Amino acid sequence: MMQQQLQAMLALQDEINTLVNDNWREQEFAWYRAIWVESAELLDHYGWKWWKKQQPDMDQVKLELVDIWHFGLSLELQQGRPEKVAADMTAELAAMQAAPGDFREHLEVFTLNTLASRQFDLVGFAQLLADTGMSFDELYRRYVGKNVLNRFRQDHGYQDGSYIKNWAGREDNEHLAELSESLDASSSDFSDLLYSALASRYAEANTAAV
Structure with a gap:
């Protein structure tokens, strides 16, 4: 099921990227930079200021994670065909066991890895999902919804x-x-x-x- 969902999401991401720019793969867009900026916005929604009372806005946190996922899928698609990428991503996710931990620290590690490699830190992202209690099925539903909305807006x-x-x-x-x-x-x-x-x-x- 996960591989099928991944393949479906990768295909949808390819479609929306192509809708915006027919030759998006050749443009070398800075997807990693978009992830970095979204990560900062994500931290604001989660809260990090020690000098004032803050409560994580978990719905907004999850929305930001979905936005990051869009950019992450775009980076993954640079590596090859959706079917092969989906199989590789499924294998990588299946091999890891993520337990909830310190979300802010894990977000910083994920962001640093993204900036250093300019690639998508899939394992780091899976850790963030675990930290926020967001299942892969929920990610799928939220992603498809946002993708549909993006496509609808473009149309x-x-x-x-x-x-x-x-x-x-x-x-x-x-x-x-x-x-x-x-x-x-x-x-x-x-x-x-x-x-x-x-x-x-x-x-x-x-x-x-x-």
């Missing part, structure tokens, strides 16, 4: 600024979360079903607004 004018995130009185990610929970994430066409449901609701909202 509806996100790059030229014509897309409006708020419709029918709510943000698009709220609509997405609701629709995602109503669908079977184990379905092989989960992403297509989710995109269709989001498009239908968006069309209904725009029709009602006229």
Whole structure:
């Protein structure tokens, strides 16, 4: 199941990267830098200031981990075909045993490894999932949801600024979360079903607004 989910996510990441830039593999985008910046944002949501009371915002922490996963998958895709990459990633994840620990310290190690190698520290990322209690199935559902939303935004004018995130009185990610929970994430066409449901609701909202 994990390998199938990985292969599906890698294929989706390739699609969204290609939608943004047809020749994304040749562009040598600094995916590692994006991971580094997202890691800093992630730490802010988790909390690190000793001079004030802070409570981790775990939903935002998980959202940031999903964003990092997007960039990590892009780095992994630079290594070869999705099928082979998925098999390699599955083997690496299956070989490790991660127990929850100090999230902030593990995040720093993960970020340092990313900057030093300019590659995705898959083992370090798996440790962060363990620290936050985020299962691989949850990562899959959240990733597919965010990927669908990114693709939907691109298809509806996100790059030229014509897309409006708020419709029918709510943000698009709220609509997405609701629709995602109503669908079977184990379905092989989960992403297509989710995109269709989001498009239908968006069309209904725009029709009602006229």
